[in-house]
């Protein structure tokens with residue numbers, strides 16, 4: 001294992017790192033909001049008031065067919081803490097989304113970030129371009145996005161989102177340098193009809209080696 005992965009716009013969550021930590025050498029984590037970064041840092045520090053991710057860790061271990069006992073969960077969470085070496089601020093609106101750094105990642109994970117951070121389609125397209133510039137030529141993208149969204153909610157707060165469908169995502173990824181044949185998108189319907197989005201899109205793609 002020699003690769004380095006970045007979670008871009010990870011929010012206050014570490015769920016995407018549970019399986020990633022067993023597959024990469026190192027993980028970097030980023031978000032736009034300082035309170036989100038502090039929440040993740042609390043979990044890393046095992047602070048008593050940190051969110052308990054163990055039910056999610058257990059679910060991931062079950063899906064991976066790995067030991068999901070208390071000890072198995074503890075070992076995987078230790079592995080995440082060992083491999084997560086950087087927690088930093090990011091901004092998808094900046095052509096240098098991590099500030100001045102020449103690091104390019106082998107694996108880029110970005111879940112519900114670009115389409116959930118703007119309601120403007122051309123800004124979403126720019127976010128996708130900026131975010132994916134952090135991936136090495138030949139690197140792998142793992143992305144989840146809301147499908148057909150007008151908004152999404154967290155608790156009682158409602159946030160705007162960009163309305164995109166599979167073809168919009170496929171086209172944007174192709175235009176920013178992903179190999180056409182490598183782009184795989186699967187969708188699942190929203191869990192409740194009352195959601196202000198149709199479903200979730202799960203995408204994987206490989207960046208062209210010649211970019």
Ligand SMILES: C[S@@+](CC[C@H](N)C(=O)[O-])C[C@H]1O[C@@H](n2cnc3c(N)ncnc32)[C@H](O)[C@@H]1O
Pocket residue numbers: 008009010011012013031032033036090091092093110111112113116117
């Ligand atoms: C819907 S949340 C998704 C968080 C997490 N990835 C998840 O799956 O739960 C959207 C995230 O995008 C971040 N965000 C908002 N504006 C951003 C920007 N300009 N650049 C990068 N991230 C941004 C927010 O701080 C928030 O954590």
